[in-house]
Amino acid sequence: MRLQSGQRLRGLVIERLVAHGGMADIWLARHEVYGHLEALKVLRDADLLDAEAQERFRREAAVVRRLQHPGIVRSYGVLALEEGLALRMEYVAGGDLGSELRRSGPLPPATVCALLTQVAGALDYAYDAEGVIHRDVKPANVLLSAPGDFAKRRAWVTDFGIALLLGASRVTRTHWHGSMRYVPPERLAGADPGRSGDVYALGVTAYEALTGRPPFTAADDAALVAQVLSGAVTPPSELTPALPTAVDEVLLAAVAVDPGRRPPTCTALVESLVAALDPGSEHLPADDELTEADGPTESDGLSTDDEPTKVVDGTAPGEPDPLTRRVPTRQLTRPAPTRQLTRPAAPAPAPAGPTGLTVQAYPDPLRVRPGRPDHLDLRVYNDDDRPHRVELRTQSPLDGSIASPRGPVEVPAGGLSHLPLALTVQPGPMPRAGRYPLRVVARAVDEPAVSAADDVHIDVEPYDALYVRTQPSDPQCRGREPARLQVLVHNDGNRPVTAYAQVEVSPALGATWRASAPTRLEPGEQVRLPLELAPRSTFWLGRPRTLRWWVSAAADMGHGDHAVAQVTQHGRISGVELIGAVVLVAILVVLVMAALTSR
Numbered sequence: 001m002r003l004q005s006g007q008r009l010r011g012l013v014i015e016r017l018v019a020h021g022g023m024a025d026i027w028l029a030r031h032e033v034y035g036h037l038e039a040l041k042v043l044r045d046a047d048l049l050d051a052e053a054q055e056r057f058r059r060e061a062a063v064v065r066r067l068q069h070p071g072i073v074r075s076y077g078v079l080a081l082e083e084g085l086a087l088r089m090e091y092v093a094g095g096d097l098g099s100e101l102r103r104s105g106p107l108p109p110a111t112v113c114a115l116l117t118q119v120a121g122a123l124d125y126a127y128d129a130e131g132v133i134h135r136d137v138k139p140a141n142v143l144l145s146a147p148g149d150f151a152k153r154r155a156w157v158t159d160f161g162i163a164l165l166l167g168a169s170r171v172t173r174t175h176w177h178g179s180m181r182y183v184p185p186e187r188l189a190g191a192d193p194g195r196s197g198d199v200y201a202l203g204v205t206a207y208e209a210l211t212g213r214p215p216f217t218a219a220d221d222a223a224l225v226a227q228v229l230s231g232a233v234t235p236p237s238e239l240t241p242a243l244p245t246a247v248d249e250v251l252l253a254a255v256a257v258d259p260g261r262r263p264p265t266c267t268a269l270v271e272s273l274v275a276a277l278d279p280g281s282e283h284l285p286a287d288d289e290l291t292e293a294d295g296p297t298e299s300d301g302l303s304t305d306d307e308p309t310k311v312v313d314g315t316a317p318g319e320p321d322p323l324t325r326r327v328p329t330r331q332l333t334r335p336a337p338t339r340q341l342t343r344p345a346a347p348a349p350a351p352a353g354p355t356g357l358t359v360q361a362y363p364d365p366l367r368v369r370p371g372r373p374d375h376l377d378l379r380v381y382n383d384d385d386r387p388h389r390v391e392l393r394t395q396s397p398l399d400g401s402i403a404s405p406r407g408p409v410e411v412p413a414g415g416l417s418h419l420p421l422a423l424t425v426q427p428g429p430m431p432r433a434g435r436y437p438l439r440v441v442a443r444a445v446d447e448p449a450v451s452a453a454d455d456v457h458i459d460v461e462p463y464d465a466l467y468v469r470t471q472p473s474d475p476q477c478r479g480r481e482p483a484r485l486q487v488l489v490h491n492d493g494n495r496p497v498t499a500y501a502q503v504e505v506s507p508a509l510g511a512t513w514r515a516s517a518p519t520r521l522e523p524g525e526q527v528r529l530p531l532e533l534a535p536r537s538t539f540w541l542g543r544p545r546t547l548r549w550w551v552s553a554a555a556d557m558g559h560g561d562h563a564v565a566q567v568t569q570h571g572r573i574s575g576v577e578l579i580g581a582v583v584l585v586a587i588l589v590v591l592v593m594a595a596l597t598s599r
Helices: 051-065 097-104 109-130 162-166 168-174 195-211 221-230 245-254 266-277 337-341 578-598
Strands: 012-020 024-031 037-043 075-081 084-090 142-144 155-157 357-362 366-368 374-382 388-395 409-411 416-423 434-444 451-460 466-471 476-478 483-491 497-504 511-514 519-521 526-535 545-558 561-574
Touching: 012 037, 037 075, 051 075, 075 357, 075 374, 097 142, 097 195, 109 142, 109 155, 109 195, 109 266, 195 245, 195 266, 245 266, 357 388, 357 434, 366 374, 374 388, 374 409, 374 434, 374 451, 388 416, 409 416, 483 497, 483 519, 497 526, 519 526
Parallel strands: 357 451, 366 451, 476 561
Antiparallel strands: 012 024, 024 037, 037 084, 075 084, 142 155, 357 374, 374 416, 388 409, 388 434, 434 451, 466 483, 483 526, 497 519, 497 545, 511 526, 545 561
16 A cells, blocks of 8 residues: 555654655655654665565664764664555755755855765764665765755765665666766676775765766766776866866776775865865864754755755656756856864754664454454564563553453564464444554563554454344234234444344234334344234134244344344234134024024
């Protein structure tokens, strides 16, 4: 089932689709408990559909989640949906660097240095702290804070480790005119570029930010690969004359085919670029000297021209490819980078987001027949680096009608536990047939702040039950006087019915009956239905007898369904006895004979 606005999913409320790409869709969602906005990136990758691949993806995503840096978009975990895996990420509302370059052309050198300083610090932190390589550095994966003074805008690196998690073959296979412009040559040759691959991609990004176009501009796949492998790059100063030739040396070394010619780290690359742009500067500001700027905003908006917050494949829907766009020819002046790059303290880290547990319940919805045990399959993921004892609770209008969940269970660090949750809806008028919400909450007993929830639905199937009894218990039919019965019908099912009462008699009984009028009964209601039974003749050839008939109550459930409840009824039907009839006939015969004799 495709996500829709307003849908509730795993503790999130889906608000809207903000970007659509060849590899993923990005939805904006609000957390029901914490209230903050999240970006939900739904990956559509056939290689991630089997359980083993998904489990590997989760373990590697847990490593990426531990990256805590002001310049890295935070990861909140992984969800398994019908259409693919979904990554929960911090939401940044200001657009991305790729969209900014398509809209504005090349940026001022000081601005480029300010933004790439933050990007380089984030990339180097990831490698030094966790050994994580991004492998998909490009302008589209550099998110920016809300539009404003560029000197005060923040930059965040997103999709950290996505290329690594999906595998290099996935990236080289699908991103020829997106990511492939930023892929190092050694990867095309089948080798793992390691850390120098991110340095190369950052050099290509810096080249594009300063000139307005990437260094490799071939139109078809084969030519693009050949151009990347050849390393033939036009010096940036030829495209932007305001750039000093020292910038050529720095950027051509960064995008060199030989990894040994590249700077050792991303920070070293940007430091060299700053020095080339301003020979008087001695060092690049550290991460804690970055300009104070707006952090990730939760305003419901995109960039000023309604571009998506994050475009997966590097090109916004409906926008031309950057290679077909004419680059503005305005002259760039070179302000003093040192003054613009010296900045006060960085903003405080973002508040903590969701915890390290994720719970998912299947199926959704679950069809339950009253009185019949059923169960939900719960999958509890622990993304923390320590095990947790997890207890399960349910919240639903059905509480009191369903069985209690099981007690605490052990979920290993970075692992998955499958837990059946028994559900039995008790038969009776309540709950009525229909759909009910059910929230399953998983909470760590050893650390109550660590919890997660999932929202599913319970479809309670129709349950039909009628009960009937009659009054009086011993009715009498005398002559032409009918027997009047009261039929008590009770609807103990969970949906409304239309009930009526009738009598089934034997032809030998020689009686007629009149059925009651149909009456609507809600679940749990009862009604008294009048019923009449009368003999067809006032003469009964025999003594008064006790006979038996059957009183039944039928209910029309709709759609051709019926329910019937029946009770056996005993009663008496009295008429003229046989001896009385013989005496009367004899008297009449005598009178007739006497009259004839007198004549």
